[in-house]
Amino acid sequence: MEWTVRALQEQISAGQIRSEEVVKAFFERIDKIEPQVGAFLTLLKETAYEQARSVDEKIAAGQPVGPLAGVPLAIKDNLCMTVGPTTCASKMLEHFYSPYNAHVVENLKAADAVIVGKTNMDEFAMGSSTENSGLKRTCNPWNTSRVPGGSSGGSAAAVAARMCAAALGSDTGGSIRQPAGFCGVVGLKPTYGRVSRYGLVAYGSSLDQIGPITQTVEDSAILLNVIAGYDSRDSTCVSEDIAPVPDYTADLEQPFEGLRIAVVESLLEGAQIEVQQVIAEVLKIYEAQGAQLVPIQMPHFDYAISAYYVIATAEASSNLARYDGVHYGYRSSRAQDYIEVYSKSRDEALGPEVKRRIMLGTFALSSGYYDAYYLKALKVRNLIREDFTRAFEQADCLMLPVSPTTAFRLGEKTADPLQMYLADIYTIAVNLAGVPAASIPCGLDRSRLPIGFQIVTAPFTEQTLLRIARMYERCTCWHQQLPEIAQ
């Protein structure tokens, strides 16, 4: 059985295989593999089978079905869904049942997808290894002593181990692309404003974006077709008059003629040597197809981590103020008065990284520090965006590593938060600039851990991005490599 979204959807909608059988096959894999990986926080067996049978009935009755008909998918557990709890991997929301569905969840349902489960993540999407989950540990399917990356680590691990055909994640500073890179799958962060954030539990609202994690570039295009587009319930969602939503699969197979690839030599030096070598190989594959390399400078790239950890934490401190122990979520039983309901509930239910970021953000926004930190970071953000604007005047895309290293060991960086932040060097600037970027599998290091490379393009040019990604994928077979655990 071929497990891609495309292959499954084709066979299911043609009536060659029933969705119920497919779902059963995936749950059998989950039963076998999940105990070693720990990708899921909630499995939705009952509703998954109901959805599958309903798709099978539609097909048997000759009714039209959606573009994800009967295909088993997973969602990151910060996307609100009325079935099962929406926990954000936090004790704060461990028993929170959303009264509504996120826009993207509505879209998946309307496309006749089957949602098999909700995946583990760093608590409130804050982290780069999924080790900050307050509820569960997830291991990298390629080597279970390694992290899957984060914060969408559960989604990436589930796709890599083929426990679902594809998944949704969210990306605030690399949280789709980095785990996709660590797990050897495709991860796409769309342009800010391309996908509605309605029902995505907020972390850094000017940076957060939902996107697909898939086995292939084409599957990312199929999922983006389903989730992209205007939604009035997210006022930062861009209208289709300003940025029309094309069919992202339409010209996927057409190579981009005369492709110009921006490369920043100085940025590569910080990466592990094997990562550098693999990126050089990637560029050769493009050059062999007529692409031209354009060396450029990104003078402000080095400041992205600093700017990000001020802006994202400032936004987080404001967004997470809603967890007050009153409206929903955890309430401390020790609280004597109203203030203690707030402060003790938060102390008891939030993990150390979430507290650290709330503290950092509150500090950066507090009287006496606002100008020096928050306002300064917003100005530097503008400089970083200008770097990207200039890059895309000279080239059609920018290529970078996803991470300086392959997946690190569980526990390796947990004692030193700053070291963990520095691992986000290649992904973070993209969120500050709001541009789309994808992580594409391109090799294995000598420990057989996946390496990914990153393609970044101008705002709202995901179609171009995916075409460029496909040019590489069609010449290589890294996307077909499977971790031993999943064979």
Place this chain on the structure above:
Amino acid sequence: MAGKIDELLVRRVAQLARLELSDQEIVQFSMQLSAIVNYIEKLNELNTDEVEPLAHCLPICNVFRSDEVLPSLTQERALANAPDAENGYFKVPKVLENGGGA
């Protein structure tokens, strides 16, 4: 490291953030936040006197909608996740001291 963010400042920020931290957390955060803020001060290498702050990257500004009444959550559903509720209200400990009040 001698902290930029000393324990006194950590306590003040924690109060603003409504986080009741243990003494141990305060010591740890003082060290960790000082190290992070030290790193962040790299931003001061850049002259930004002539640069506008950028709060978001969207090609849109004010988003308006018409003032229409649309369906919203029922009271029952809105209260369904409340840690404590009574008679259709969220319930919290007394906010004002005895004898206080308007």
